[in-house]
Amino acid sequence: MPEGDTVWLSAKRMHEALAGDVLTTTDFRVPRHATADLTGRTVCEVVPRGKHMFTRLDDGLTIHTHFKMTGSWRIVDIGKRWNGGPAHEIRIVLGTERRTAIGYRIPVIEIIDTDRESDIVARLGPDLLGPEWDLDEAVRRLREQPDREIGEALLDQRNLAGIGNVYKTEALFLIGLTPWTAVGDVAKLDRLVALSQQLMSANRDHWPQATTGNIRRGEEHYVYGRGGAPCRRCGTRIRRAMQGPKAEDRVSFWCPSCQAGPAPMPAATTPA
Ligand SMILES: [Zn+2]
Numbered sequence: 001m002p003e004g005d006t007v008w009l010s011a012k013r014m015h016e017a018l019a020g021d022v023l024t025t026t027d028f029r030v031p032r033h034a035t036a037d038l039t040g041r042t043v044c045e046v047v048p049r050g051k052h053m054f055t056r057l058d059d060g061l062t063i064h065t066h067f068k069m070t071g072s073w074r075i076v077d078i079g080k081r082w083n084g085g086p087a088h089e090i091r092i093v094l095g096t097e098r099r100t101a102i103g104y105r106i107p108v109i110e111i112i113d114t115d116r117e118s119d120i121v122a123r124l125g126p127d128l129l130g131p132e133w134d135l136d137e138a139v140r141r142l143r144e145q146p147d148r149e150i151g152e153a154l155l156d157q158r159n160l161a162g163i164g165n166v167y168k169t170e171a172l173f174l175i176g177l178t179p180w181t182a183v184g185d186v187a188k189l190d191r192l193v194a195l196s197q198q199l200m201s202a203n204r205d206h207w208p209q210a211t212t213g214n215i216r217r218g219e220e221h222y223v224y225g226r227g228g229a230p231c232r233r234c235g236t237r238i239r240r241a242m243q244g245p246k247a248e249d250r251v252s253f254w255c256p257s258c259q260a261g262p263a264p265m266p267a268a269t270t271p272a
Pocket residue numbers: 231232233234235236255256257258259
């Protein structure tokens with residue numbers, strides 16, 4: 001699932017590609033806005049808020065998109081062919097005289113009044129990559145539910161916005177606690193949140209993501225995606241298990257030696 005840093009980088013590229021230019025083509029391939037035509041408007045700016053993206057136009061409208069599990073924006077120069085995948089999975093096209101932005105497999109697309117963006121943002125906790133990042137407020141929100149498992153609480157965008165499963169998993173490894181630890185038992189909650197923010201900040205300007213500092217394929221993460229492989233620190237086999245109700249988005253990895261705290265019995269784990 002794309003995390004906040006992916007959305008941040010994507011918004012930056014969208015902004016560079018479209019801001020200041022007039023839309024010459026718009027194509028909304030979603031039932032709700034199938035007849036919408038926003039040509040003639042100028043793109044003012046493209047901004048990320050948590051995992052949401054707002055493409056602001058000069059007439060007080062905003063195109064709100066959210067990648068969820070599948071989405072992405074691709075920029076194609078005029079005259080170049082689209083070769084990014086099946087065309088029927090394209091959900092939105094925004095074109096200027098210079099470039100075309102193609103929204104691929106994006107599940108959330110809506111046209112809203114720009115001053116209604118705040119309704120969406122109001123539901124979010126402090127934005128890890130936002131201009132008003134507030135560590136104390138994020139920690140305060142997490143502490144309101146001390147019995148909740150930290151792995152679940154960190155992913156709740158009402159506590160802090162932008163974090164996803166990769167950074168959750170890696171930050172918990174670095175702090176030495178399992179994802180099943182109760183929030184109330186995390187002694188260094190502020191350090192954990194600061195660490196999550198630092199990992200995302202360090203990755204927001206480039207791809208691929210790497211929490212280890214090494215972007216070589218297979219070396220990017222400490223435990224994420226490494227079920228069954230030896231821990232980089234101690235050699236113990238990394239374990240993998242599902243956490244929470246939406247299992248496909250909630251696979252957790254941890255080192256049973258480096259990370260203290262509760263964890264599922266081995267029978268409940270699945271191989272990598
Ligand atoms: Zn270890």
